[in-house]
Amino acid sequence: MNELIKARIFVDTGSYQREKEDLTYCTFKDLNFVESRRHISFFRSDFRGSNFFNVNFFRNNFDRADLISCNIRNCSFDSVDFGNCEIKNCYFEDIVFKNNKYDGTAIQQSTFVNCHFHDEQFLFTMYECNFIDCSFSTCRFEKSSTEKLEFLRCRIIDTDLATMHAEWYTFISCDLKNVCIGNNYVFGYLLYDTNIEEVDFLYHGEKIHYNTLESPYKKLWEEERYFEFINAYIMYKNLVGISDIIVKSIERLCSVEVVQFRKTELNNILEAVCFYIKYSKLPYVELVKTLDYLDQFNWQQFSLEETLNCLSKIEKVKHIMSVGGYQLSNNFINTIPNDEFALVTMQYDTDNYEEALSTSEKLLKYLFNIQKLPDAYCLVDQKCGSWELTFFVFAIFAITIPRYIKNINDISIDFILKRKLSKTLLAKINDNTKIKELKSIAEIANSGHILIPTEQEDMKPKLSEISKVVDFLKSIKISI
Numbered sequence: 001m002n003e004l005i006k007a008r009i010f011v012d013t014g015s016y017q018r019e020k021e022d023l024t025y026c027t028f029k030d031l032n033f034v035e036s037r038r039h040i041s042f043f044r045s046d047f048r049g050s051n052f053f054n055v056n057f058f059r060n061n062f063d064r065a066d067l068i069s070c071n072i073r074n075c076s077f078d079s080v081d082f083g084n085c086e087i088k089n090c091y092f093e094d095i096v097f098k099n100n101k102y103d104g105t106a107i108q109q110s111t112f113v114n115c116h117f118h119d120e121q122f123l124f125t126m127y128e129c130n131f132i133d134c135s136f137s138t139c140r141f142e143k144s145s146t147e148k149l150e151f152l153r154c155r156i157i158d159t160d161l162a163t164m165h166a167e168w169y170t171f172i173s174c175d176l177k178n179v180c181i182g183n184n185y186v187f188g189y190l191l192y193d194t195n196i197e198e199v200d201f202l203y204h205g206e207k208i209h210y211n212t213l214e215s216p217y218k219k220l221w222e223e224e225r226y227f228e229f230i231n232a233y234i235m236y237k238n239l240v241g242i243s244d245i246i247v248k249s250i251e252r253l254c255s256v257e258v259v260q261f262r263k264t265e266l267n268n269i270l271e272a273v274c275f276y277i278k279y280s281k282l283p284y285v286e287l288v289k290t291l292d293y294l295d296q297f298n299w300q301q302f303s304l305e306e307t308l309n310c311l312s313k314i315e316k317v318k319h320i321m322s323v324g325g326y327q328l329s330n331n332f333i334n335t336i337p338n339d340e341f342a343l344v345t346m347q348y349d350t351d352n353y354e355e356a357l358s359t360s361e362k363l364l365k366y367l368f369n370i371q372k373l374p375d376a377y378c379l380v381d382q383k384c385g386s387w388e389l390t391f392f393v394f395a396i397f398a399i400t401i402p403r404y405i406k407n408i409n410d411i412s413i414d415f416i417l418k419r420k421l422s423k424t425l426l427a428k429i430n431d432n433t434k435i436k437e438l439k440s441i442a443e444i445a446n447s448g449h450i451l452i453p454t455e456q457e458d459m460k461p462k463l464s465e466i467s468k469v470v471d472f473l474k475s476i477k478i479s480i
Helices: 217-222 226-235 242-253 259-278 284-296 304-322 353-370 401-405 423-431 433-448 463-467
Strands: 026-032 051-058 066-068 071-078 081-083 086-088 091-098 105-108 111-113 116-118 124-132 135-137 145-152 155-160 165-172 175-182 190-192 200-203 206-209 341-348 378-383 388-394 412-416 473-479
Touching: 165 175, 190 259, 217 226, 226 242, 226 259, 242 259, 242 284, 259 284, 259 304, 284 304, 304 412, 341 353, 341 423, 353 378, 353 388, 353 401, 378 423, 378 433, 388 433, 401 412, 401 473
Parallel strands: 026 051, 051 071, 066 086, 071 091, 086 105, 091 111, 091 116, 105 124, 111 124, 116 135, 124 145, 135 155, 145 165, 155 175, 165 190, 175 200, 412 473
Antiparallel strands: 200 206, 341 388, 341 473, 378 388
16 A cells, blocks of 8 residues: 555444545455444445455445445445445455445446355446456346446356346356346357357347347348457357458448447457457467458558557457467367468577577477477578577467467567568478478378377476576567
8 A cells, every 4th residue: 555645444433324434545344234233324435445354234325435446355245225336446356245226336447356246136337347256146237337348257147137238248258047138239249168059138128049049140231330240250150251251341441431430340340359369269260361461451541549549459469479368279279270380480699509409499399299299390591690590380389389488588479470471481491391291291190180289288388397498599480
């Protein structure tokens, strides 16, 4: 806590009225209002920057109170009146919410970890919040307005999400049972490892099954709802050619007259691409085509503000790739053609060629060994000075490299596209006899699957072991 702010401890004075009180930067600890049976009113009180630890609230009044930048842990809220309270930039962990009253409560930019909501009748606005390892049971959200919510490893049962504004949700590894979702919003949801085939959809006031939804593609395209159009294709597992749809959507948006509409759709598409790449929802070929298009697109044709927003998303995509911030399941690995090659360029802080070459070969062999793959690589280019060595490897191997060494300090990793390779280097690759031999390995692998790495859980070598074989290594460039 800021040393300029004097720490205060909340003291229960026995008064029922603690309204309009300055309770900023105050610590509430080991309080149980259930046992006291005194329903203290905190109406219009200010709790900015306060901490709550092991507090059980019961029938307390928080109407029009301000909970801003609060740290709330191991607490419960039972039959509490949140009324028109504002909750912003708060962190909740190990909290139980049940039977509370919400009447226009505003909740923004807050995180809920291992929180449990039971029999809640929500009436609030909620924006940009995260739920991690949380559960919702028999909850209702009628007439609420919510947007940009992310659910990670959450369990939602016997809950109606359909009778409210519910836009731009993200579900990651969630369990949805007896849940109802609005048909108007579902194609704007990002899903990973979450089954919605047992979810009911509310359409014109009636519940319908996922598999009976009318094909939305034509309507979404005609209404210029390109992000939802793309997402609908992916949700229905139509992945082949999805890169072409992304390209056509962005090109169509370039001619949209209303700038605000274009900005929103472009932002949503690019955010979705980040999500698809992070969770490996795009097949490898579609991934490369999408990256290639985004890399060469002329974003400067838009206003400065729009250009900066789009470029920031492109950098986000590159960062996800470079730091190995993507899932690497066998489902994704199996989409990489066995004969698809990549180039790995290693730059060293040494002018000793033998030292650089030895280090490179040790690292490659070590990584191949971890994955139980044959040592299939070939040196195709070298530049003197601070030595820069380029190796031919298979893409199925190269794509895994950042996952292994992303946490080793002082080594930067960049992904670039093969179309940027020089003609000289391409000629070396095409004329190299060893490469032709390596490609023959791929032909054998087509039947034997020897180039399929192990499951992600097995890909955890000790960093200390890898660190021993990367002396002088400054950076790695992977050309896919």
